[in-house]
Amino acid sequence: MRxxxxxxxLMGGSLALSLxxxxxxxxxxxxxxxxxxxxxxLQLGIVDEIMSLEExxxxxxxxxxxxxINVAESLLPTILNLVNKQVVFDxxxxxxxxxxxxxxxxxxxxxxxxxxxWGTEFSGPTAAQDDAFVDKATIICNKEQxxxxxxxLVEKMYQALGMHMLYMDAIKHDIHVAxxxxxxxxxxxxLANTVLEKEKESDAIFELASSGFESTxxxxxxxxEMWVPIFMQNKENVLDVLNEHISQLKKFKASLEKENPDYLxxxxxxxxxxxxxxx
Amino acid sequence: MRxxxxxxxLMGGSLALSLxxxxxxxxxxxxxxxxxxxxxxLQLGIVDEIMSLEExxxxxxxxxxxxxINVAESLLPTILNLVNKQVVFDxxxxxxxxxxxxxxxxxxxxxxxxxxxWGTEFSGPTAAQDDAFVDKATIICNKEQxxxxxxxLVEKMYQALGMHMLYMDAIKHDIHVAxxxxxxxxxxxxLANTVLEKEKESDAIFELASSGFESTxxxxxxxxEMWVPIFMQNKENVLDVLNEHISQLKKFKASLEKENPDYLxxxxxxxxxxxxxxx
Numbered sequence: 001m002r003x004x005x006x007x008x009x010l011m012g013g014s015l016a017l018s019l020x021x022x023x024x025x026x027x028x029x030x031x032x033x034x035x036x037x038x039x040x041x042l043q044l045g046i047v048d049e050i051m052s053l054e055e056x057x058x059x060x061x062x063x064x065x066x067x068x069i070n071v072a073e074s075l076l077p078t079i080l081n082l083v084n085k086q087v088v089f090d091x092x093x094x095x096x097x098x099x100x101x102x103x104x105x106x107x108x109x110x111x112x113x114x115x116x117x118w119g120t121e122f123s124g125p126t127a128a129q130d131d132a133f134v135d136k137a138t139i140i141c142n143k144e145q146x147x148x149x150x151x152x153l154v155e156k157m158y159q160a161l162g163m164h165m166l167y168m169d170a171i172k173h174d175i176h177v178a179x180x181x182x183x184x185x186x187x188x189x190x191l192a193n194t195v196l197e198k199e200k201e202s203d204a205i206f207e208l209a210s211s212g213f214e215s216t217x218x219x220x221x222x223x224x225e226m227w228v229p230i231f232m233q234n235k236e237n238v239l240d241v242l243n244e245h246i247s248q249l250k251k252f253k254a255s256l257e258k259e260n261p262d263y264l265x266x267x268x269x270x271x272x273x274x275x276x277x278x279x
Numbered sequence: 280m281r282x283x284x285x286x287x288x289l290m291g292g293s294l295a296l297s298l299x300x301x302x303x304x305x306x307x308x309x310x311x312x313x314x315x316x317x318x319x320x321l322q323l324g325i326v327d328e329i330m331s332l333e334e335x336x337x338x339x340x341x342x343x344x345x346x347x348i349n350v351a352e353s354l355l356p357t358i359l360n361l362v363n364k365q366v367v368f369d370x371x372x373x374x375x376x377x378x379x380x381x382x383x384x385x386x387x388x389x390x391x392x393x394x395x396x397w398g399t400e401f402s403g404p405t406a407a408q409d410d411a412f413v414d415k416a417t418i419i420c421n422k423e424q425x426x427x428x429x430x431x432l433v434e435k436m437y438q439a440l441g442m443h444m445l446y447m448d449a450i451k452h453d454i455h456v457a458x459x460x461x462x463x464x465x466x467x468x469x470l471a472n473t474v475l476e477k478e479k480e481s482d483a484i485f486e487l488a489s490s491g492f493e494s495t496x497x498x499x500x501x502x503x504e505m506w507v508p509i510f511m512q513n514k515e516n517v518l519d520v521l522n523e524h525i526s527q528l529k530k531f532k533a534s535l536e537k538e539n540p541d542y543l544x545x546x547x548x549x550x551x552x553x554x555x556x557x558x
Contacts, residue, residue: 117489179478180487184495189550190527199458205556208459210396215494216463221554224547228540235535248469256514261507268503271468275500277484
């Protein structure tokens with residue numbers, strides 16, 4: 001099977017390397033407007049050749065769109081214009097908008113909207129890993145608008161990577177990911193800004209930061225170009241959960257201002273309930 | 280050398296196991312009011328015997344206070360009343376208050392105020408690790424009030440565990456840890472409460488939570504009895520940084536409400552600067 005990866009960064013690169021390792025693809029074609037990323041992807045063995053979008057689509061069986069979501073959405077109609085038997089899927093973190101764009105296209109049946117729940121805070125081809133995705137979930141949205149063979153191929157591919165499928169309406173998907181992914185990134189970015197603002201002694205951050213700080217602030221290293229369109233597109237859901245988060249922080253503030261240890265204990269013990277869900 | 284550990288949980292237990300493994304202590308005496316923890320500590324080989332506080336102090340060379348900080352502070356005068364040549368140190372996360380209590384005692388020279396920058400989100404004797412503390416920093420506060428031999432023994436002990444020392448005034452310590460440790464815990468507790476409040480489908484949290492969510496919310500599992508007195512005691516500094524954090528979150532909120540991707544990009548790119556400090 002010949003795979004085209006559009007956008008050879010963390011996600012696209014990891015997909016290519018992991019599928020090659022599993023022997024599921026014989027040949028990977030890379031499409032990327034970034035010349036440095038093209039060069040790196042060839043050097044690192046992520047892709048076997050670089051082509052233009054048109055050439056790549058004509059030469060492949062499976063096409064992965066792994067660009068930031070705003071780019072994916074602008075490319076999708078062009079890509080669907082060019083496919084006939086090929087299968088196209090994306091890996092984007094929001095789904096309502098791209099599902100809507102696909103729906104309006106005559107070749108909508110060739111496009112599988114997916115969101116593999118895996119990532120790291122690093123970006124670019126050098127961040128790609130050949131053992132990515134294992135034991136994580138992939139969400140497939142609005143499968144009723146997808147051709148049977150296209151859906152089966154993408155499911156088979158994710159299963160080969162060790163992932164399990166969840167099926168969900170795109171609107172519901174965007175609500176859930178605001179809670180369990182997008183808000184974590186916002187708090188982490190804001191925490192980094194807080195500490196950079198308050199702690200002017202970089203040495204102190206470096207020396208004193210224990211593993212707890214590193215784990216809460218790790219996501220703040222995440223790629224800005226990727227996250228701006230995600231937050232913008234999922235604005236309503238993100239604002240909803242962000243407002244709740246600010247009001248939860250204000251409860252902690254109130255418990256300290258009023259010197260109320262019982263209330264603080266109650267807040268922390270409630271937070272501890274997350275243990276039941278995350279082992 | 281005979282070590283007494285008062286409070287045989289995550290910190291005290293890890294200290295005992297790690298020092299035993301390094302061959303630095305021959306015998307560990309445990310003091311704990313929790314009968315279940317006494318039993319577990321003996322079973323797990325963390326301590327060799329359980330004694331009362333008075334017996335334990337009389338029988339040991341080095342005494343570690345590893346209880347929640349409010350308990351440590353109420354015990355310290357009693358402990359200092361009972362020591363003559365012994366060396367006492369604590370492992371607490373705030374330092375101004377306990378340094379003040381020590382200062383008022385005639386045996387203040389026997390007490391070394393320390394804060395090893397290591398921990399996990401788990402608690403109790405079963406959370407103890409025999410390879411803890413390695414490559415982390417230990418802060419020693421107000422060493423000018425400590426006897427030379429007492430300071431040297433505690434430094435030697437932490438060095439044997441693979442730690443490096445930082446020396447700091449207790450007031451400055453409490454400010455720094457509010458930035459690089461306490462605020463991380465508050466955001467993580469508040470994030471857990473946010474998600475538990477908004478996401479009523481536990482299955483969705485479990486299935487969709489990727490490693491990013493797990494790392495930001497990990498600290499929310501931390502022990503409430505340990506953290507309430509820390510936050511209460513470091514109230515002023517924690518409120519200062521918490522107010523800054525809420526205002527940083529409000530900037531993200533404003534960028535979304537005003538649909539201003541340039542401002543959002545600026546906020547995220549500023550957060551990315553944390554890369555320079557944390558690799």
